Amino acid sequence: MAHINEDFLKLPGAYLFSEIAQKVKAFKDEHPEADVISLGIGDVTQPLVPAVVEALHKATDELANGATFRGYGPERGYDFLRKAIVENDFQARGIKIDEDEVFVNDGAKSDTGNFQELLSKDVRIAVTDPIYPVYIDSNVMGGRTGVLSSNGHWSNVIYMPCCAENGFVPELPHSREKIDVIYLCYPNNPTGTTLSRKELQKWVHYALEHDALIFYDAAYEAYIQNDDIPHSIYEIEGAKRVAVEFHSFSKTAGFTGVRCGYTVVPKTVMAITKKGDRITLNPLWNRRQSTKFNGTSYLSQRAAEAIYTPEGKQQIRQTIDYYMENARRMREALTGIGFEIYGGTDAPYLWVRTPKGTTSWGFFDEMLHKAQVVCTPGVGFGPAGEGYVRLTAFGQHEATKQALERIKSQIAK
Amino acid sequence: MAHINEDFLKLPGAYLFSEIAQKVKAFKDEHPEADVISLGIGDVTQPLVPAVVEALHKATDELANGATFRGYGPERGYDFLRKAIVENDFQARGIKIDEDEVFVNDGAKSDTGNFQELLSKDVRIAVTDPIYPVYIDSNVMGGRTGVLSSNGHWSNVIYMPCCAENGFVPELPHSREKIDVIYLCYPNNPTGTTLSRKELQKWVHYALEHDALIFYDAAYEAYIQNDDIPHSIYEIEGAKRVAVEFHSFSKTAGFTGVRCGYTVVPKTVMAITKKGDRITLNPLWNRRQSTKFNGTSYLSQRAAEAIYTPEGKQQIRQTIDYYMENARRMREALTGIGFEIYGGTDAPYLWVRTPKGTTSWGFFDEMLHKAQVVCTPGVGFGPAGEGYVRLTAFGQHEATKQALERIKSQIAK
Structure with missing residues (x-):
């Protein structure tokens, strides 16, 4: 009988959001009248x-229409979309990216999950803690992470804790540690914090100096308000030699159901064979995609193109402003009742310290049962997330307002 | 520096269809007046x-509309679509498949390429020769295929030649060969041939007896005309214990640009750990998909649902009949001028023996230069495809008619 890939069995059973969904469902079954x-x-x-x-x-x-019908699209995505991406997201910021360095995809999750396939099993990864679970889980499946310790860390992964005590700025790894790939996500999911241009420069320099790769997830860049925060890692000199960057239209334009994003793989980014030959990743990623992916829907690609038109840009800006108004109100209300709040100024996420040392799940339960508000336990994003919960600004204004009132009356002391 | 996954470097540089596109482009550049x-x-x-x-x-x-907007969909695909699939593609044929055994995807290529991830690197695969390149290429990337021999075969893959001499029916492997996974595609791409119910039964029995898995690609089942040819492997008793089945709406409903398909993973299909524990693949595939994929566009899922309505069924049947009329005319015309033709009666592909022992690429060049008709060299699908070319019935009637006239006047002797 076929042997299973036993690396899959190392993964904890439930995916964070499935676990939350189950708890919410159980609560609703018990309290059918509750307006969660x-x-x-x-x-x-x-x-x-x-x-x-x-x-x-x-x-x-x-x-x-038979005269205008289109079937299979080009492997890297349609020219019209890659052209709009290059011009608006890069040229307009003074960054030179070629159209054949852009790969249109069906959302950042697929590519952040799949890109590790190009690398050997012995590659050592470093991640911030807390972290978006896909970066680690996909490396667990790829056999690179070692074993899961009781403290919630994988034995072969290097963790860079981000918490209030260090201002949510990850520290550069010790120079004696061999690191091949660093995953960074800024603006950050889940903490909603950002890296300044100067902080990001340190990472690019580190990668250049130590021959490491940076997998940079820029899915939330459209939420940046402050001019000192880079929208792309390629704003930093030298980054095109070390960084692969992932973008998504999910949060930029509400495409969570439409499915479209893109990945930038500069032709100067390399990995190495055991013998020491340097190999360009761009054609290898193209080979991977043309073998195991067949492009994103033509409809989704035309939809993505439209967000780069003058009307499209203005309209998506309004939606982002709508969500950021939620974030502002949430920060204001929660700070006002004594909560310790991070993020939410250049990102749609707020990272909230749980009161009186409650655990993440404990506070999740309290919020659900007392205020009928669902949050995400920070510990679900890694051990350093313990003692925090994540709140999102993606709600309707009215519902968000109600949630804040309930938290004020039911939770705050 | 990060080590590359060297298995990727084993792959031959060019993908078959890119090579064809380059040759066609070169011809058009030289002959701008040619109507290819x-x-x-x-x-x-x-x-x-x-x-x-x-x-x-x-x-x-x-x-x-804010009141009806939908974001992320359920991990396995929307209920409305999985229900329509189960009722129409399975219940209607007397097959019991549960809705949670169906995984909606963005086309069969992704899942036929990715499913091997669930299995260990030491798994031995068997394929027909010729074969759709994705099955092998994805296993090359997965490190299972050994080295590429000069005869075009990978050292650790078991090949089952399909050619005129054995009626395009693959022979069961010798019992002493350990085989873990058998890839079958029927109606077949590229040969356009089929397996009768009785022939397919032999494969299911073999898999049950030898504890092997069958990865069954049914992407072309909508083209079947003959009642004795199964549309699904689950029409065969016992198949739910050994087979995973891949479906696509690409050819069924012209979705090559829309992107939607589905995979069936019965809860009774298992693989085994080194220690001997049997593991159900269904939840593992769900874990893989919820980590490295975020669902197909809502629009594409609604589009797929529509092909199961009474009007949808009738309309896609008309399109399939249109293509099959091409296939009939191609068979008739080519047979009439002395070509040896296979397939094309229950599939949109014709498999044509090249005349006078010409090689596949030799005949490709002759067709392009003399008749300005593009075909696909059979050898591109594997060594046993040498001496054949594949023709497809997906053209417009008028263009297909013209192509046949040119072949008649320029190629036939």
């Missing part, structure tokens, strides 16, 4: 903007 | 049917 408000899972609520809607209708009509 | 007709790559040409177009417009309008 979710500030938990990071899903958007506002409709697609008119420019995107128009593009989707138009693309549908194209596929309905 | 492609009967090569397996892409559809007919527009989406009205039921699908209507569903896409409707779904777009749902996402344009």
Whole structure:
């Protein structure tokens, strides 16, 4: 009988958000009258903007007509979209990225999960703690992480704790530790904190000096308000030699259901064979994608193109402002009643210290049972997330307001 | 510096269809006046049917409205689609498949490529020769195939040649060979041939007896005309204990640009740990998908649902009949001028023996230069494809007719 990939069996059974969903369901079954408000899972609520809607209708009509029908698209994604990406997300910021360095995908989760396939099993990864679980889980499946210790850390992964005590700025690893790949996500999921240009420069320098790769997840860059915070790691000199960058339209334009994003693999980013030959990752990623992926829906690619039009840009900006208004109100209200709050100024996430040393799950239960508000336990993102919960600004204004009132009356002392 | 996954470097540089595209481009550059007709790559040409177009417009309008907006979908795909799949593709044929055994995806290529991840590196695979390249290439990336021999075979893969001499029916492997996974694709890409119910029974019995898995690609089942040919391997008693089945709407409903398909992983299909514990693959595949994939576009899922409505069924049947009329004309015309033809009666592909012992690529060049018709060299699908080319029935009627006339006047003697 076929042997299983036993690395899969090392993964803890439940995925964080499934566990939350089960607890919420159990509560609702017991309290059918309760009006539960979710500030938990990071899903958007506002409709697609008119420019995107128009593009989707138009693309549908194209596929309905034999003269304009399109089947399989180009392996890296359509030229029209890669051109819009290069011009707007990079050239406009003074960054030179070639169109064949951009790979359109069906969302950042797939590519952040799959990119490790290009690397050997002996590669050592470093991650911040807390962290978006996909970076680690995909490396568990890839056999690189060792065993799960009782403290919640994998034995072969290097963790860089981010907490209030260090201002949520990860420290550079000790020079004696061999590190091949560093995962960074800024603006950060889950903490909502950011890295300044100067802080990010340190990481690029570290990677250049130590021949490490940086996998940079920029899924939340559209939420940045402060000019000193880089939108792309390629704003930093030298980054094109060490960094792969992942983008998503999920949060930028409400595409969590539409599915489209992109990955940038500069032709100067390399890995090495055992013999010492340097290999360019760009064509290898293209080979991976053309073998195990067949492109994103034409409709989704036309929808993504529309967010780069003048109307599209203005409309998605309004939606982002809508969510950031939630974030502002949440920060204000929660700070006002004595909570210790991080993030939420350049990101749609707030990272909230639980009161009186309650555990993350303990506070999750309290919030659900007393205020009927769903949050995400910080410990679900890693041991350093213990004692925090994540709140998201993706709700409707009215629901968010209600949630804050309930927290004020039911939770705060 | 990070070590590369050297298994990726074993892959031959060019993907078959990229090589064809380059040759066609070179010809067109030299002969800008030439009207090249492609009967090569397996892409559809007919527009989406009205039921699908209507569903896409409707779904777009749902996402344009805050009250009906949807973000992330369920991990296995929406209930409405899995229900339609189970009822129409299985219950209607007397097969019991549970909804949680169905995983909606973005097309069969992704899942046929990715499913091998669940298995250990020491798993031995068997494939027909010729074969759809993704099955092998994804296993090369997975480190299972050994080295590429000069005869075009990988040292650690078991090949089952399919050619005119054995009626394109693969022979059961010798009992002394350890085989863990058998890839079967019927109706077959590239040969267009099929397996009868009785032949498929032999494979299920073999798998049950030898504790092997069957990865069954049913992407072309909608083209079956003959009642004796199974549409699903689960029509065979016992198959639910050994087979994973891949479906695609790409050819069924012209979704090559829309991207939707599904995979069936019965809860009775298992693999084994080194210690001997049997592990159910269904939850493991769910874990893989919820970590490294985030679902197919809501729009594509609504589009797929529409092909199961009475109007949708009738409309996609008309498109399939249109293509099969091409196949009939191609068979008739080519047979009439002395070509030896296989397939094309229950599949959109014709497998054509090259005349006078010409090689596949030799005949490809002759067709391109003399008749300006693009075909696919059979050898691109494996060594046993040498001496054949694949023609597809996915063209427009008029273009297909012209291509046949040119072949008749320029190629036939």
